[in-house]
Amino acid sequence: MPIPDFQTIMLPMLRAMADGQEHSIQDLLDRLAETFSLSEEELRELLPSGKQTVFYNRVGWARTYLAKAGLLETTRRSYYRLTARGQQVLQQNPSRIDIRFLEQFPEYLEFRRRPKLTIFEEKEQTPEEVLEDAYQEIRNNLAQELLKLVKQSPPAFFERLVVELLVNMGYGGSRRDAARAVGQVGDEGIDGIIDEDRLGLDTIYIQAKRWDNVVGRPEIQKFVGALMGKRARKGIFITTSTFSAEAINYVANIDTKIVLIDGKRLAELMIDYDVGVATVSTYQLKRVDSDYFGNG
Numbered sequence: 001m002p003i004p005d006f007q008t009i010m011l012p013m014l015r016a017m018a019d020g021q022e023h024s025i026q027d028l029l030d031r032l033a034e035t036f037s038l039s040e041e042e043l044r045e046l047l048p049s050g051k052q053t054v055f056y057n058r059v060g061w062a063r064t065y066l067a068k069a070g071l072l073e074t075t076r077r078s079y080y081r082l083t084a085r086g087q088q089v090l091q092q093n094p095s096r097i098d099i100r101f102l103e104q105f106p107e108y109l110e111f112r113r114r115p116k117l118t119i120f121e122e123k124e125q126t127p128e129e130v131l132e133d134a135y136q137e138i139r140n141n142l143a144q145e146l147l148k149l150v151k152q153s154p155p156a157f158f159e160r161l162v163v164e165l166l167v168n169m170g171y172g173g174s175r176r177d178a179a180r181a182v183g184q185v186g187d188e189g190i191d192g193i194i195d196e197d198r199l200g201l202d203t204i205y206i207q208a209k210r211w212d213n214v215v216g217r218p219e220i221q222k223f224v225g226a227l228m229g230k231r232a233r234k235g236i237f238i239t240t241s242t243f244s245a246e247a248i249n250y251v252a253n254i255d256t257k258i259v260l261i262d263g264k265r266l267a268e269l270m271i272d273y274d275v276g277v278a279t280v281s282t283y284q285l286k287r288v289d290s291d292y293f294g295n296g
Contacts, residue, residue, distance in 0.1 A: 002042075003036075003038065003042050003045065003054050003055050003058065004036055004058070005058060005125065006058040006059075006061040006062045006065070006125075006126050007062070007065075007097075007098040007099060008096075008098075009032060009058055009059055009062040010062045010065065010066055010097040010098060011094065011096060011097040012032055012035045012036070013028060013032060013059070013062050013063065013066065013072075014066065014071060014072070014082065014086055014089065014090055014097065015090065016028055016031040016032060016035070017072065017080065017081065017082040017086070018082065018087075018090055020081065020082055020087065021081065022075045022076075022079045022080065022081040023079065023080055023081070024078055024079050025059075025060075025063075025078045025079075025080070026078075028059060028063070028080070029055070029056065029059055032055075032059060033055065038055065042055065043055055047128060047129065047132055048132040048133075048135070048136050049128075049132055052128070054129075057126050057128055057129070058126055060126075061126040061127070063080065065099070065102060065108075066086070066097075066102075067080075068102075068107060068108050068111040069085075069102040069105040069107060069108040069111075070083055070085045070086075070105055070107050070108075071083060071085055071086035071089055071105075072086050085105075128285070131285070139268075139271060142267075142271060142277065143264065143267035143268055143270075143271060144267070146267040146270055146271070146276055146277070147240065147263045147264070147266065147267040149276070150210070150240055150263075150266070150267070150276075151210065151212070151240050151263075153210075155210060158208065158210045158240075159192075159208065161270075161275065161276065162192075162206070162208045162238060163194075164275050165266075165269060165270060165273060165275045166194055166206075166236075168273035168274065168275060169269070169273055171194050171195065171196060171204065172194040172195050190205050190206070190207060190223070190226045190227070190230070191206055191207045191208050192205070192206040192207075192208070193205055193206065194206060196234070202233075202234065203232065203234075204232075204234045204235065204236055205226070205227055205230065205232050205234070205235045205236075206235070206236050206237075206238065207223050207235070207236075207237045207238070208238040208239070209237075209238070209239040209240070209241075210239075210240050211239050211240060211241045212240070212241055213241055214241055214242050214243065214244050215237070215239050215241060215242070215243045215244065215247055215262075216243075216244045216246060216247055217244060217246040217247045217250045219237075219247070220237060220243075220247045220250055220251060220258065220260075221250065223235060223237055223258070224254065224256055224258065227256055227258075228256070232256075233256060233257060234256070234257045234258075235256065235257070235258045235259070236258075236259045236261065237258060237259070237260050237261070238261045238266060239261070239262055239263065239266075240263040240266065241262065241263055242262045242263065242264075243260050243262055247260070248260065
């Protein structure tokens with residue numbers, strides 16, 4: 001079954017603590033994973049940020065809601081136990097515990113008075129999931145807008161953009177050093193050269209195509225042939241369009257190291273390395289430092 005939402009986890013979590021003993025968060029994770037028959041792949045699934053698993057996040061928020069309603073309590077760091085109220089709830093044998101069920105408890109209603117709390121409750125998502133989904137939607141829209149503008153830009157602008165992006169990523173040293181990167185060679189299927197690092201220990205050859213058509217295997221083969229003529233081992237092929245499956249498979253099965261950057265990836269890299277974008281707002285997501293409170 002798919003990873004359950006945090007409300008679906010609430011009742012099984014209480015049942016996992018029905019013995020009245022304290023349980024560690026890891027113990028609860030293991031018990032709940034078995035209850036929902038989750039696969040190893042599902043247990044490893046990460047939030048878009050890549051900093052926490054989806055299952056751990058949802059278990060954590062189920063625990064938070066149950067605690068706010070007074071159904072469980074923290075006994076020590078990362079250990080929890082059912083309260084007398086929690087035992088009474090289990091004795092009622094409810095078919096489901098969710099946010100509607102918890103509304104009977106005044107402590108939970110006080111918790112609910114926080115502004116905008118219902119945004120993620122209605123979607124049955126945790127706050128992190130809602131935040132990251134919203135962030136990803138904004139990012140995707142920005143990437144689409146960037147790519148549209150890049151395709152409309154003149155060739156010289158596109159060449160400068162590629163140079164700036166590669167420099168921001170750590171290639172070529174300074175912008176002055178990297179100025180030869182694109183549009184200076186222009187022969188044998190190679191558009192430019194850039195140093196792999198500031199010391200110039202290795203060289204990377206570049207081809208940048210501001211195209212609308214799909215880049216197929218023949219174009220990549222020409223590029224690889226040009227690299228072999230230069231006795232080069234590494235290359236970057238950048239396009240504003242996409243690569244065919246044959247081109248991608250070809251690159252995956254040759255000795256020469258070729259990195260393919262399509263339009264979508266190009267726009268994402270521009271966002272990641274601050275090329276053509278400006279920061280509007282910054283939000284820091286923080287959590288309690290358990291180590292700080294555990295050294296009392």
